[in-house]
Amino acid sequence: MAVDHALARELPPGEGVLRIYRWQRATLSFGRNQPAKGRYDPMAIDGFGVEVVRRPTGGREVLHDRELTYAAILPLRNPDGLRGTYGRINRALVNALRSLGVESTLAPGGGDPLSPDAGACFRAPAPGEVVAAGRKLVGSAQRRIGSTLLQHGSLLLAPSTTTFAALRVQPGPEPGGGQGISLAELGVAPLPFARVGAVVEAAMAGSYGGKWEIDELRPREREVAERLRTQYESSDWTWRR
Amino acid sequence: MSVIPDDLLYSEEHEYLKPTDEDGVYLVGVTDYAQGELGDVVFLELPGEGESFERMDVFGTIEAVKAVSDLFAPVTGEVVEVNAALDEDPALVNSDPYGEGWMVRVRLADPSELDALLSAEDYRSLVGGD
Numbered sequence: 001m002a003v004d005h006a007l008a009r010e011l012p013p014g015e016g017v018l019r020i021y022r023w024q025r026a027t028l029s030f031g032r033n034q035p036a037k038g039r040y041d042p043m044a045i046d047g048f049g050v051e052v053v054r055r056p057t058g059g060r061e062v063l064h065d066r067e068l069t070y071a072a073i074l075p076l077r078n079p080d081g082l083r084g085t086y087g088r089i090n091r092a093l094v095n096a097l098r099s100l101g102v103e104s105t106l107a108p109g110g111g112d113p114l115s116p117d118a119g120a121c122f123r124a125p126a127p128g129e130v131v132a133a134g135r136k137l138v139g140s141a142q143r144r145i146g147s148t149l150l151q152h153g154s155l156l157l158a159p160s161t162t163t164f165a166a167l168r169v170q171p172g173p174e175p176g177g178g179q180g181i182s183l184a185e186l187g188v189a190p191l192p193f194a195r196v197g198a199v200v201e202a203a204m205a206g207s208y209g210g211k212w213e214i215d216e217l218r219p220r221e222r223e224v225a226e227r228l229r230t231q232y233e234s235s236d237w238t239w240r241r
Numbered sequence: 242m243s244v245i246p247d248d249l250l251y252s253e254e255h256e257y258l259k260p261t262d263e264d265g266v267y268l269v270g271v272t273d274y275a276q277g278e279l280g281d282v283v284f285l286e287l288p289g290e291g292e293s294f295e296r297m298d299v300f301g302t303i304e305a306v307k308a309v310s311d312l313f314a315p316v317t318g319e320v321v322e323v324n325a326a327l328d329e330d331p332a333l334v335n336s337d338p339y340g341e342g343w344m345v346r347v348r349l350a351d352p353s354e355l356d357a358l359l360s361a362e363d364y365r366s367l368v369g370g371d
Contacts, residue, residue: 031304031309032302032304032309033284033286033302033304033309056309057307057309058304058305058306058307058308058309059307081278082278082279082308083278083280086307086308115283115284116283116284116304126306126307127306140307141307141308141309142307142308142309143308143309143310144308144309144310144311145311146311
């Protein structure tokens, strides 16, 4: 989270960044503003060997377990704007999934907007999110940081080994709970993480064009990430609400 | 087309300042253009009464479905009232950004900062191309 935030703060003019990663241990991430205190149980989270963090981006909780996370960092004043960027990235992901043999679409608009306390991110698709077989396959959320846009997304590769219910203060199924769907549940044979990452990268490069290169963190980005790490590691921040 | 009232002042970060009956006290909120770009507002994090901010300090955040944005203080001043109605109904920012959707009432510390804000005409040119 600190690295993604730092990349957004330090984005040079005329550049964009796509960062693709997975988590060393299963991690529960809360949205920037969602209530977690009194709803999730830190002891249970620890007991299941799950890490916990609060993202800079909006939306609701995600269990990063057998999934791919991406962070797209772009100038806010791009021709698409906030909402258009959301659509463009999700359309690129639909193309990426098609090249893996998965047919997905964008969830239709309308319905009541989901507030940060409306239950887990994958429970219900927001308009424009990537769905397959009627269930959410990619969850995503955004943050405007100064003149930069940070978009986080999570593509489910296989069902998680832990359930949200086990981590909650009051265990049990979530009310009204649909759930997301993973590539494995859609019949995709297990793929190396790097292959899925490469497909996502190619689809994004195809959508945005320009010159793409693999890069390390620059010294200034590393320095800012190190400073922000204190915030993201602090339990005051994680359990702020 | 966004509504941009002529009698308000605007910041490049899409906040507005609306004069009140009390001298030096203004209502601050986000513009119709900003609410349209963000989409349905679902949550606001606003400061407490009595808090003071320098111009361009982050005074809160606004979350619209999935997007969180910082709110930047358009002027230096003290928050004298927070719009409690937004706690119950953050969507007022969408339905009535310049009326019931105001966010904070601010007592201006330095009137000369008003000169740095945009007129309706300037703000129209800023967002007009979008």
